[in-house]
Amino acid sequence: MYTVVALALPDVIAFDLATAVETFGRVTLPDGRLAYRVIVAGTAPTVDAGPLQIATSVGLEALERADTIMVPGRNDAAAPLPDGVADALRAAAAAGTRIASICVGAFVLADAGLLDGQRATTHWLATDLLARRFPRVIVEPDVLYTDNGQVLTSAGAAAGLDLCLHMIRRDFGAAVAAHASRLAVAPLHRTGGQAQFIVRNPPTYRTATLEDVLVWIEENAHRPLTLADIATAAHTSIRTLTRRFHQETGQAPMEWVTGVRIRHAQELLETTDHSIERIARQVGFSSPSAFRDQFRRATRVSPSEYRATFSGRPPYDNDEATR
Structure with missing residues (x-):
């Protein structure tokens, strides 16, 4: 069983967080076992998520135990990172942990320096800002997600689901991913990129x-x-x-x-x-x-x-x- 840690930072976008938690948390293997253990980590016991408050089960130390770290977006993509977040993400990357962002979570990865020289995307409304703030990032505004091997990014909202299904397919193959897509009532692969939404x-x-x-x-x-x-x-x-x-x-x-x-x-x-x-x-x-x-x-x-x-x-x- 792989461990997925969803990182809930202050002002997290609840939809992005739920996408990671629900998609990975419901994946089953052919013998009925759960494929992933999903943990929600944060910098405080509770974090604001728009009109909601979300309780986190563990702190940043959970990133050390993760096989995959999912970084949802924040409502203010340009907000500075809380203390310790960049260091924890860099340490996880150095240890070989797979790290992926959903929507404007790409700004968190870029702030931590994990996207330098890498292909990346984010919500189409924020691609220009990402390119301006982080000129060393190779921003691809038209795609639904990017996969650099260890570091992955997705475009806005539903593209996070596309990325999660892609990662499940990488981990367990097409059959398990197809079952996950049916549970999510979503296609395993969508035609085109986010250019069609602009x-x-x-x-x-x-x-x-x-x-x-x-x-x-x-x-x-x-x-x-x-x-x-x-x-x-x-x-x-x-x-x-x-x-x-x-x-x-x-x-x-x-x-x-x-x-x-x-x-x-x-x-x-x-x-x-x-x-x-x-x-x-x-x-x-x-x-x-x-x-x-x-x-x-x-x-x-x-x-x-x-x-x-x-x-x-x-x-x-x-x-x-x-x-």
């Missing part, structure tokens, strides 16, 4: 000089736009338009148009039964194949896969079969 080019975006033309693009992206069309709407030259877009959005004008079209397509995929071909035309793509290609580049899944995930309905057409 809201792209929200209409509240503000820039110094482009606000009016961004609104115009929002209203006209369904048309077969050219750079000249956008420059005319912005009352400027193509060269000046391109320069301003790069300076103020980090994108080329047509990249921005594609992002708007993708977001409009996401809304239609979530809320309508329109075919993929119809949606491609509605949002302004030149062909269904161009739409599928650009949508997959932006979200890492096909339009049909996206619809199946976010609309609660099965795919409208046999998108994958026609690719």
Whole structure:
């Protein structure tokens, strides 16, 4: 039996903590034995977890006995670590203990220096902050989780479950992991990464000089736009338009148009039964194949896969079969 220690730091995200406790705590082997002993450790007998208080059974000394340490996120990802946490995590890593984070728990690992030179991810809303605060970390914003062998990280919320199931599969094989996924009522492997969850080019975006033309693009992206069309709407030259877009959005004008079209397509995929071909035309793509290609580049899944995930309905057409 492996020992999993879930580290409950002050202001821990209760969902992240429960994901580790419940997923590992219910894994059984083919002979019916429990696969993991799960312990909740903390820096105090009780810790705040949003509106909850969580009792911890042991202190940081439990990390010395762990086979795996799970580090949930904290509501304030940038909060300093309590005394002793970084040292305890570094000592566990030096002893060969496997350490994994859920959601913004990656900031705890980064603070302890465990992600230097390593691939890592976190919730998509915090990937930029992680990259800025810890430039030695190789941040991968689009994936659901990363596995560097000894140190693992996951994206937000449900991606923690993906990571736990992946770790169970590593420990005990596909059959045990598949049983754990059925208990969790979750797929053993999800298609795509967290790119599909990112809201792209929200209409509240503000820039110094482009606000009016961004609104115009929002209203006209369904048309077969050219750079000249956008420059005319912005009352400027193509060269000046391109320069301003790069300076103020980090994108080329047509990249921005594609992002708007993708977001409009996401809304239609979530809320309508329109075919993929119809949606491609509605949002302004030149062909269904161009739409599928650009949508997959932006979200890492096909339009049909996206619809199946976010609309609660099965795919409208046999998108994958026609690719």
